[in-house]
Amino acid sequence: MISLTQLCEKMGNRLRPINGDPVGRVELTGVHISELDDPTPYLEGGELLLTTGIPLAGERETVRDYINRLAARGVVALALGLGAGTDAVPAGLEAACTDAGLILLVVPEGIPFMHVSRAYWDLVGETEQADLAASLSLQTSLTQAATRPEAVAAVVKVLSTALGGWAVYLPADGSAETYWPPAESRILPQLREETARLGLAGTHSAATFPLQGMDVIEYSIIADRRTAGFLAVCAGRPPRKADRQLMLTGCMLLAVTARREWQLTRANSILSTMTATLAMSGFVDAARFVAGDLTGPPLAERVQLLAVRGDNLESLSTAELAEQVAAMLTGESAAKLGDSIRRSRLRSMKDGFCYLILESPADSGHGVRDPASVETAVSRRLGRPAQFAAALTRPMPLSQVAESLGELRRACEVAPIGHLSTGQSLLDPRTAEWVVQLTDYRRADLVGTVRSYIRHQGQWEVAARELGIHRNSLRHRIGIASKLINADLDDPDVSANLWLALRRVS
Structure with missing residues (x-):
């Protein structure tokens, strides 16, 4: 919005305060020209009113009533054009404006009011162009942020910085929030409660609510017809139209990011299932090949x-x-x-x-x-x-x-x-290879020998008697079996696993 200071700076000596002092930073909604005794029906408030002084002809009370009507309507400044029937500031005008809080300015003789009006709209055009350029730059920054690896964090940071406040993304699945700046973690507990109370899930909607003395705007983020999360924003100034457009762009980019993450998750889930199935079916090399497309380290x-x-x-x-x-x-x-x-x-x-x-x-x-x-x-x-x-x-x-x-x-x-x-309840995976080694040995019945040895808990005499062989022969066979499987048969873990495995061998 254009301020009266900007307009005076642009006009120079062609528009100046009556007392020569700098004007305060007062924002203008427009510049209006009127010679009516009561122009307020045509005003909305916030204007600079230009007049040649016709409504000011009369007694002091007439002037004061005119000024009070303008002030009551919200007019912020009055500019008196000199030289068109009014050569000096009417008596009592400056005092009436001071009492009503209205800024009084003068337009010197020979300066058309159109110059003031044109200067105002030139400033509006320049400001809008600057705002548009800034908005486009911020929109570009937001879009670039959405392409980064940590897209959500980048979008939240750009939004927060652009609005001069803070921004928080709350995932709908209850996972950790993303926020900026880091110091604003203090508001998270209350923000979670307020989000739950509002119940925005499942709808394209927004809500505004106070939080710790600040106005917060919260949007639901919808992707693929389901709620991905919520974006809460607190601007460091009253939100402008460009600010709201920036927030909506942030919502759209967060929705796109959520959709992209879901698609990646689904693709990884398919690859995960395929890799696990191949490995469990014995196709380890194929599993390693498919796992190459999975995110993360090798198998x-x-x-x-x-x-x-x-x-x-x-x-x-x-x-x-x-x-x-x-x-x-x-x-x-x-x-x-x-x-x-x-x-x-x-x-x-x-x-x-x-x-x-x-x-x-x-x-x-x-x-x-x-x-x-x-x-x-x-x-x-x-x-x-x-x-x-x-x-x-x-x-x-x-x-x-x-x-x-x-x-x-x-x-x-x-x-x-x-x-x-x-x-x-689960056998050592080495037992399958142990059974194969013992079964493939043809010079003696190592399977029966080891089974008897384990059954009798390593008692040489009892096991040899059951097998019908000399105990030295039993020692020799057990020694061969231990070398074949590269394990100690007197180790309880080895004997327990091998005993269960050998019971299945006919």
């Missing part, structure tokens, strides 16, 4: 396989699934396993079970290092009974995921609701 060399059963698993996000499974544990193990699940990129549904391939602690530095030691507990998530059961393998090479799938599923099937079945 880990050592992994753990998690199986979950329960209702509506497809509707749960990986983060929600992590919360459910972690709630089955206690202590530090719960946090580690939850973190490992949240970071998993490989997830697949098969026959009603949800499978996730997790990075092994050796590769990631996170996760459950010894599943057999995990203390299981009924889920206490939000005080509700657990609706899911799960099973987790030991760390293993990615190439052994397919072999462990059947055993993992059986463990998950028998796991009680609210419990995570861990190492006790």
Whole structure:
């Protein structure tokens, strides 16, 4: 808006205050010319009124009544044109204007009022062009911000800076807010409450409300017919038309960003399912090839396989699934396993079970290092009974995921609701190779020998008697078996896993 100071500066000596003092910063809504005794029906307030003095002819009371009418209507300044029947300022005019708070100016003789009017509209045109250029520059900055990697944060920062206040984006899923400047984190709790109270979700709408003495405008961000979040803005000045256009542009760009993120998430979900399915089917090289298009690092060399059963698993996000499974544990193990699940990129549904391939602690530095030691507990998530059961393998090479799938599923099937079945019910993935090594040895029955040795808990005499061989022969066979599988048969973990595996061999 144009100020009276700007107009006086542009006119120079052709428009000056009566007393020569600088005028205050008063904004003008327009310049109006009138010789009516009562021009107020044609005025809206905020104008500079130009007159040659005809309405001012008369007594002091007539002049004072005229000035009071103008002031009551909201006129901010009166300019008296000299030389057209009025050679001097009428008596009492300056005092009446001072009492009414009206700025009095004079237009010297020979200066047409049209010059004043033209100067005003020239200033309006210049200001609008400047505003348009600034608006276009800000619109460009907003659009560029939306193309950056952290698009939401960039858009919020540009909006906040342009409006001289603060801006906050509140995701509809309840995840962390994005705001600028950082010091405005203080308003987040109240802003969340106000957003929930307004109930803007699902509608293309906006609302204005006071917050800590400031006026806040909040818009709902809709993409693909669902609410992505809410944009709350507090300008550092009364919002102008260009400011509101900038806010709407910010809303549009945030909606586009949300749509783009959803599309990327869907694409990654498809690739994730494909990669997990290939790995669980034994096609590890193909899985690595497909995983090359996934965002994130390459597939880990050592992994753990998690199986979950329960209702509506497809509707749960990986983060929600992590919360459910972690709630089955206690202590530090719960946090580690939850973190490992949240970071998993490989997830697949098969026959009603949800499978996730997790990075092994050796590769990631996170996760459950010894599943057999995990203390299981009924889920206490939000005080509700657990609706899911799960099973987790030991760390293993990615190439052994397919072999462990059947055993993992059986463990998950028998796991009680609210419990995570861990190492006790799942064989060491090396056992499959151990059985092959023992079975392929043709010079002696190593399978029967090892089975008898483990059954009798390493008692040489009893095992040799059952096998019908000398105990030295038994020692020789056990030595060969230990070398073939590269493991100590007296190790409880080795013997327990091998015993379960050999019981399945006819």
